[in-house]
Amino acid sequence: MLQKLTLLLTDKLLRNRLLFVLGALAVFRVLASIPIPGINAQQLQLFFANNQFFGLLNLFSGGGLSNLSLVLLGVGPYITASIILQLLTMMVPSLKALYQEEGEAGRVKFSQYTRFLTLPVAVVQGISFLLILQREGVMPGLSSFQFGINLLVIVAGSLLLMWLGELISEFGLGNGVSVLIFAGIVARLPQDASQALFAFNSSQLPVYLGFIAAAVAVVAAVVVVTEAERPVPVTYAKRVRGMKFFGGASTYLPLRLNQAGVIPIIFALSLLLIPQMAATFFQTSHIAWLATAASAVLHTFQNLAVYGALYFVLVFLFTYFYTAVTFDPHQISENLQKNGAFIPGVRPGQSTMEHLGRVITRITFVGALFLGVIAVLPIAMQSLTGIQSLALGGTALLIVVSVILDLARRIDAQISIREY
Numbered sequence: 001m002l003q004k005l006t007l008l009l010t011d012k013l014l015r016n017r018l019l020f021v022l023g024a025l026a027v028f029r030v031l032a033s034i035p036i037p038g039i040n041a042q043q044l045q046l047f048f049a050n051n052q053f054f055g056l057l058n059l060f061s062g063g064g065l066s067n068l069s070l071v072l073l074g075v076g077p078y079i080t081a082s083i084i085l086q087l088l089t090m091m092v093p094s095l096k097a098l099y100q101e102e103g104e105a106g107r108v109k110f111s112q113y114t115r116f117l118t119l120p121v122a123v124v125q126g127i128s129f130l131l132i133l134q135r136e137g138v139m140p141g142l143s144s145f146q147f148g149i150n151l152l153v154i155v156a157g158s159l160l161l162m163w164l165g166e167l168i169s170e171f172g173l174g175n176g177v178s179v180l181i182f183a184g185i186v187a188r189l190p191q192d193a194s195q196a197l198f199a200f201n202s203s204q205l206p207v208y209l210g211f212i213a214a215a216v217a218v219v220a221a222v223v224v225v226t227e228a229e230r231p232v233p234v235t236y237a238k239r240v241r242g243m244k245f246f247g248g249a250s251t252y253l254p255l256r257l258n259q260a261g262v263i264p265i266i267f268a269l270s271l272l273l274i275p276q277m278a279a280t281f282f283q284t285s286h287i288a289w290l291a292t293a294a295s296a297v298l299h300t301f302q303n304l305a306v307y308g309a310l311y312f313v314l315v316f317l318f319t320y321f322y323t324a325v326t327f328d329p330h331q332i333s334e335n336l337q338k339n340g341a342f343i344p345g346v347r348p349g350q351s352t353m354e355h356l357g358r359v360i361t362r363i364t365f366v367g368a369l370f371l372g373v374i375a376v377l378p379i380a381m382q383s384l385t386g387i388q389s390l391a392l393g394g395t396a397l398l399i400v401v402s403v404i405l406d407l408a409r410r411i412d413a414q415i416s417i418r419e420y
Contacts, residue, residue: 014414021172024164025183031071031157032184036150038139039068068138071157072129074184075177076270077122078162082114083267084121086325115162122158126151132280173414174407182403185396211381215397218374222401225370228257230363232356237340253332255360258367260322262398265375267322268314276301308379312372319368329356374398 009015089096098106130150133139142150165176172179231252279297282290301307333352342348346355374397 011415014411017171017173017414021168021174021179024168024172024176025179028071028161028164028180028183029187031160032069032187033067034070035068036070036072036153038142038146038150068133069157070153071161072154073122073125073158075158075161075165075180077125077158078114078118078165078177079266080125080270081117081121083263083270085110085114085117086322090325118159118162119155122155123151126154126158128277128281129154132277135281135284174403174410178399178403178406181399185400214377214381218377218397219401221370222374222398223405225258225367226261226402226405229254230257230359231255232359233344234336234341235344237342255327255356255363256367257363258319258371259327259360259364260319260367260371262402263322264315264318264368264371265398267318268311268375271314272301272307272311304379308376311379312376315372315375316368319371320364323360323364323367327360329353329360332356371398 009018085095086099089099095110099110130139130142130147134142134147139150161180162177165180168174168176168179170176231254233250233252235250275297279294279301282294283298285291285294330353333349333356336342336352337348343352343355346352
């Protein structure tokens with residue numbers, strides 16, 4: 001480990017990649033600390049105190065939303081656009097072929113479509129947030145011109161972060177968008193730790209010790225589940241060419257226990273956020289029944305038991321849904337058959353497809369159950385301990401551990417290339 005760390009710091013190319021990531025993160029943090037004009041700071045603090053579920057978007061913006069910075073939308077629009085396009089692959093065959101069958105050129109074009117879709121998504125999210133903040137008195141007295149300027153600034157900030165993330169992916173280490181989210185989560189740790197220490201009471205010592213022990217156990221479980229694989233044995237048929245035999249080798253097809261990663265949690269939280277944003281927007285409506293319905297929706301989502309149950313069910317369902325989008329047993333069975341490979345004891349073709357479908361369904365059940373438990377565990381701890389800062393802890397923890405593991409694998413791959 002020490003040898004690899006030394007190589008990372010001494011190799012010029014790797015060191016430049018690392019320095020590029022650090023420089024990009026420094027730019028990100030500077031942008032996240034510059035607020036847009038016209039903010040009532042006291043009303044803003046009150047707004048976030050009463051709307052804890054906006055923490056998801058604050059998570060994606062690295063704290064940029066909580067102080068209404070230039071990048072208050074963060075990479076949320078880009079992630080939303082990416083999820084929408086990946087879900088559309090199930091309904092649009094040409095898009096599915098572009099994403100799964102046309103190789104690197106197809107993925108580049110798919111990424112370009114994602115960038116195009118990010119712009120309208122950012123505009124819609126920006127208008128929604130500015131209108132909600134105006135209604136809540138956080139940004140009072142904005143003229144139409146000032147509203148348009150603020151919208152232009154925050155949309156440009158979101159697109160700038162998208163570009164910055166892609167630069168990190170190309171010239172740095174790791175997935176750029178994931179690294180930005182990771183940096184935003186880590187940047188909040190000192191503030192959260194100082195708040196916890198300031199509110200520390202000796203009578204709550206067992207609660208804090210229990211939370212630390214649970215956090216360590218959750219990190220260990222996330223590492224185990226993220227790295228867990230179900231190997232499906234694969235054998236290549238022997239082929240005779242002249243006087244030589246080819247093939248006959250045995251290998252395995254690694255099926256990850258958690259194929260979907262953290263995407264189901266992000267999508268579930270995004271879906272839960274939509275009715276809350278709409279309810280917040282219509283709560284002050286002059287139409288009585290609409291204002292009453294909006295207040296009832298907000299009251300329902302403030303019930304942690306109801307919110308936790310909906311959250312768990314959505315995460316569980318979206319894990320299966322996203323796995324179905326990204327894993328195609330039919331395509332894999334066809335590729336195996338074309339390459340003269342087969343699963344021992346299973347006929348090639350339809351039987352192989354059905355076998356892979358059964359295997360992925362069973363292991364996805366475990367992965368979906370784990371993601372659902374991790375998602376609602378902080379909500380359960382919040383209801384038991386009354387510590388408000390634990391509302392999004394599970395999601396943040398899962399993202400941090402996943403990004404660190406992915407970053408470690410990429411660094412290890414770069415070091416292995418240099419060694420050989």
